[in-house]
Amino acid sequence: MRIKHTFLQNFCKFYGSNVVDTDLYDRTEVSGVNETGKSTIKRAIQYIFGCRDENGREITGIRPHDKDGNDIDGDITAEVTVEIDGTDKVLKKVCRQNFNKKGEFTGNVTDYYVNDIPKKAADFEAFLEESVCGKDKFSLCINAMTLLLKGGTDQRAILADMFGQHSNDDICNQFPEFEALRAVLQDGTVDELKKRCNTQLYGTRGRNGTKGLQDLLDEIPSRIDEVSRQRVDIDLADLELKKKALLDKLSENIKQQTDTQNSMISYDKLSDGIIELKGQLSALQQKANEKLDADRREKRTTLNQIQNEHQKELLKADTIREEITELEKRIAQYEQKRQELKKSWDLNKSLKFDENSLICPYCGQEYPEEKKEQLRTEFDTHKAHELELITKEGSSCADHIKADQEELEHKREELKKTEDEVERLEKEIAIADNALNSIPASVDISNTEEYKAIQSQIAEKEAAMHKFTDMNLLRIQLKGDEEQIRNDISVVDKFLASVSINESVDKRITELEQERKNIAQKITDVQAQLDLLKKFSRKKNELLEADVNKYLCFCTVRMFRPLVNGDTEECCDFTYRGEPYSRNMNHGARILTEIDICNAFQKRCGVELPIMVDDTESLDPWKIPDVDSQLIMFRRSDDAVLKVEEVKNGKSN
Numbered sequence: 280m281r282i283k284h285t286f287l288q289n290f291c292k293f294y295g296s297n298v299v300d301t302d303l304y305d306r307t308e309v310s311g312v313n314e315t316g317k318s319t320i321k322r323a324i325q326y327i328f329g330c331r332d333e334n335g336r337e338i339t340g341i342r343p344h345d346k347d348g349n350d351i352d353g354d355i356t357a358e359v360t361v362e363i364d365g366t367d368k369v370l371k372k373v374c375r376q377n378f379n380k381k382g383e384f385t386g387n388v389t390d391y392y393v394n395d396i397p398k399k400a401a402d403f404e405a406f407l408e409e410s411v412c413g414k415d416k417f418s419l420c421i422n423a424m425t426l427l428l429k430g431g432t433d434q435r436a437i438l439a440d441m442f443g444q445h446s447n448d449d450i451c452n453q454f455p456e457f458e459a460l461r462a463v464l465q466d467g468t469v470d471e472l473k474k475r476c477n478t479q480l481y482g483t484r485g486r487n488g489t490k491g492l493q494d495l496l497d498e499i500p501s502r503i504d505e506v507s508r509q510r511v512d513i514d515l516a517d518l519e520l521k522k523k524a525l526l527d528k529l530s531e532n533i534k535q536q537t538d539t540q541n542s543m544i545s546y547d548k549l550s551d552g553i554i555e556l557k558g559q560l561s562a563l564q565q566k567a568n569e570k571l572d573a574d575r576r577e578k579r580t581t582l583n584q585i586q587n588e589h590q591k592e593l594l595k596a597d598t599i600r601e602e603i604t605e606l607e608k609r610i611a612q613y614e615q616k617r618q619e620l621k622k623s624w625d626l627n628k629s630l631k632f633d634e635n636s637l638i639c640p641y642c643g644q645e646y647p648e649e650k651k652e653q654l655r656t657e658f659d660t661h662k663a664h665e666l667e668l669i670t671k672e673g674s675s676c677a678d679h680i681k682a683d684q685e686e687l688e689h690k691r692e693e694l695k696k697t698e699d700e701v702e703r704l705e706k707e708i709a710i711a712d713n714a715l716n717s718i719p720a721s722v723d724i725s726n727t728e729e730y731k732a733i734q735s736q737i738a739e740k741e742a743a744m745h746k747f748t749d750m751n752l753l754r755i756q757l758k759g760d761e762e763q764i765r766n767d768i769s770v771v772d773k774f775l776a777s778v779s780i781n782e783s784v785d786k787r788i789t790e791l792e793q794e795r796k797n798i799a800q801k802i803t804d805v806q807a808q809l810d811l812l813k814k815f816s817r818k819k820n821e822l823l824e825a826d827v828n829k830y831l832c833f834c835t836v837r838m839f840r841p842l843v844n845g846d847t848e849e850c851c852d853f854t855y856r857g858e859p860y861s862r863n864m865n866h867g868a869r870i871l872t873e874i875d876i877c878n879a880f881q882k883r884c885g886v887e888l889p890i891m892v893d894d895t896e897s898l899d900p901w902k903i904p905d906v907d908s909q910l911i912m913f914r915r916s917d918d919a920v921l922k923v924e925e926v927k928n929g930k931s932n
Contacts, residue, residue, distance in 0.1 A: 280411055280888050281305070281909045282324065283367065284360035289353050291319040294343035299323075304925035305909055308895070310916040317913045317921065321891055323357045324911075325422075327370055329404060329414040333424035341374065342387075352376060363410050369394050370407075412886050416441075420880045420888045423873035427853070427860065432470065434851035435820065435838065441883055442826045450819055457815050463808065469816045476809035480802065492802045499795040503788055510784045522771045529764045532757055539754045556737045563730060567722040575718050582711040589704040592697055599694040606687040610680055617676040624669040632658045820849065830879035833904065834860075834872045866897035871904060878906050 287299035293316060309317050325331070326338040343351045355374040360367055371392040377385050391403035398406065404414070411417060418425045419437070426437060447464045451457045463472060482491030637651045638644065646654070724730045820838035827836045833855060840850040852859040853876065855868040864872065870892055877890040889909040896914040903910070903926075912926070 280886070281362040282359050282889050282911070283362055285320065285323065286356065286358040287319070287323050288356040289343055289351065290323055290341055290355050290357050291343055292316045293319065294351050294353070299921075301923040303889075303909070303911060303923070306903075306926040307909070307911045308914055308924050308926050309911065309921070310896075310914040310924070311918045311921040313915065315919070315921040317915075318893075320923075321422075321893075321911075321913060324359065324889075324891070325418070327357050327359050327372055328407060328411070328417050328421075330418040330421075331425070333422060333428050335425075335429075368410070371395070411888065412884055416880070416884050416886075417888065420877055420884060420886060420890075422891050423876040424893075426876060427873070431849065431851040435823070435849070438827055438836070438851070439819075439823055441880065442830065443823050444826050445819065445822045447819075450815065450822070454818060457811065457818070460808075460811055460815055469812055469819065473809060473812050473816070476805050476812065479805050480809070492798055492805065496795065496798045496802060499791055499798070503791050506784055506787050506791065510781050518771055522768060525764055525768045525771065529761065529768070532761050532764060536754065536757045536761065539757060553737055553740045556733050556740070559733050560730065560737075563724055563727075563733075564721065567724050571718060571722060575715065578711065578715040578718065582708065582715055585704055585707045585711055589701065589708060592701045592704060596694060596697045596701060599690055599697060603687060603690050603694065606683050606690065610683045610687065613676045613680045613683070617673055617680070620669050620673045620676065624666060624673070627662060627665045627669065630662055816849065817847075827879070830882050831875050832878070833875040866894065867899070867902060870895055870898045871902070874904060874906060874910070878908060881908060 282303045284302050285299060287293045290299075292314075293299050299316070299320065309320055311317055322332070322338055322341070326341065331337055341355055341357075345351055354376075356371065357373075358369065358371040360369050362368075369392070373390040373392070374387050375390065377388045379385050389400070391398040391400055393403065393406055407414065407417075412420065419441070426434060429437070445453075447469075448461065451461045451464075466472065467475070478489075478491065480491050480493050482489045482494055632655055636654060637646050639646060645651070817839065824836055824838045834853050837852045837854055837859070838849065839847040840852065841847055852861060853872050854860070855864055855872050858864040858868065860869060860872050873892055874890055881888055881890075887908050889911050890906065891911045891913070893913045894915065895903075895912040896916065903912075910926075916922070
């Protein structure tokens with residue numbers, strides 16, 4: 280496939296009258312100073328073919344901006360004319376802005392065309408897949424940086440997917456030493472399996488890290504030491520002799536307690552007799568106090584009755600006082616009203632007819648005599664009526680005052696009688712209270728013959744109990760000795776129990792020793808598997824290295840890097856004359872390497888596609904290799920205007 284022509288309008292830097300409308304050649308050089316649009320042409324080609332950029336990101340941000348950073352409206356057109364199998368095809372993408380009925384922007388929509396025939400996105404991609412190759416392979420075939428900017432692990436994975444001709448089973452079949460890995464390799468990739476082995480050996484780090492087999496093995500000695508410290512040093516024979524002596528001593532103590540208990544039976548009988556006699560005294564006293572209690576209850580009842588009557592009279596006196604206060608207040612109100620009525624009567628009595636009212640207020644003439652007489656009559660009638668009403672209301676007030684004064688006098692007499700009754704009841708309360716308090720608390724029966732006889736029996740029995748005091752002290756001492764002996768036996772039993780502890784310690788140490796052997800064996804097995812996986816990985820990478828290098832012309836790929844300690848580490852270094860691309864390779868050699876890598880991918884995929892190379896200003900024109908593919912080179916120059924030129928015989932035309 281060749282790209283013959285490209286057209287860009289409103290794509291990134293190219294907007295307004297600044298468009299790209301140019302032919303591309305078998306060897307094309309795109310040159311100019313920075314910011315003239317060299318990278319934009321490369322991005323446009325990647326965009327049309329659906330590729331990701333060198334960093335694996337989708338091609339976005341294609342809408343141009345003005346000097347203030349604002350989006351420039353309008354359709355974005357990216358178009359290329361390609362030659363596929365001798366036939367020209369025009370591939371075009373148009374990104375247009377979409378608006379709703381209100382004229383509000385709702386997003387961008389991309390239209391797809393092949394030879395100006397609209398296509399769905401899926402159909403457009405299917406066309407490229409069928410006519411050219413898949414977009415992922417396309418990215419690798421046209422731009423080596425798609426591979427070179429990835430990490431070593433990802434690079435090896437891509438190369439294995441594209442160039443690898445040896446499956447895991449093939450390697451196991453070819454090299455019998457790897458037969459033990461055949462089943463294991465079904466669980467994941469070689470890198471995943473090596474990581475699993477390392478995790479088993481050394482665990483994981485971090486907050487939620489796990490211990491590995493090596494950590495567990497290292498912990499065993501300290502765990503054995505910790506268990507060993509639980510061992511107790513004991514003399515079993517000496518402990519058994521001590522326990523026998525203590526048991527004998529306990530038996531003798533219990534025999535003495537039994538003898539003492541039998542002797543104390545008489546003591547207990549005397550004690551019971553004294554308790555019974557004291558109960559008899561208490562019964563005598565209770566009987567003697569029964570009459571006093573009855574008299575006390577009677578006088579308490581009388582006192583309560585008088586106090587209840589007294590309380591009733593106090594409440595009655597309070598009620599009468601409130602009624603007197605209310606009557607006095609009401610009489611004062613009637614008196615005040617009567618004075619007001621008298622003033623009103625005097626005022627109405629002094630009123631005289633206004634002669635000016637006989638003159639019409641409108642015309643200023645006197646009314647007729649009939650009218651005058653009428654007015655005078657109405658005035659006299661109204662005056663007499665008002666005086667009559669005032670007089671009637673004043674008489675009513677006087678009646679109320681008289682009635683209330685009579686009621687007031689009655690209440691004052693009633694209050695006097697009630698207060699006298701309260702005073703009388705207070706005197707009766709004092710008399711009843713004195714009578715109640717004069718009753719003694721109890722009857723003194725100590726001088727009665729019956730009381731003296733019982734008290735004498737109690738004294739005799741208490742005197743007899745003193746004889747058993749020493750016996751009781753002995754009983755208490757023997758009980759204390761028994762407790763001490765049993766405590767000593769318990770201590771000996773605890774030491775004897777240590778025998779079983781030591782047995783448990785020995786058993787646990789044996790278990791830990793076996794656990795150490797098991798872990799050590801597991802470490803050996805896992806380490807052996809890890810070593811075999813490393814050998815397998817090396818063999819697989821050696822084969823892959825050979826597979827890839829068959830397609831490379833100028834450079835070689837190296838899958839292993841020697842270490843200072845004589846070991847090797849996995850890598851993915853493309854070298855030119857021994858210098859790795861990622862470190863010491865000069866810029867010209869890098870460009871040759873990039874072209875070689877793209878050419879290798881195209882050979883492997885069986886396609887012929889353009890190869891895009893950046894920064895070719897450092898490569899002498901005569902050193903540009905001859906390749907079957909179209910070569911599009913991007914070079915920084917001093918030209919202020921973007922140039923797209925054909926390169927022939929190492930020179931731009």
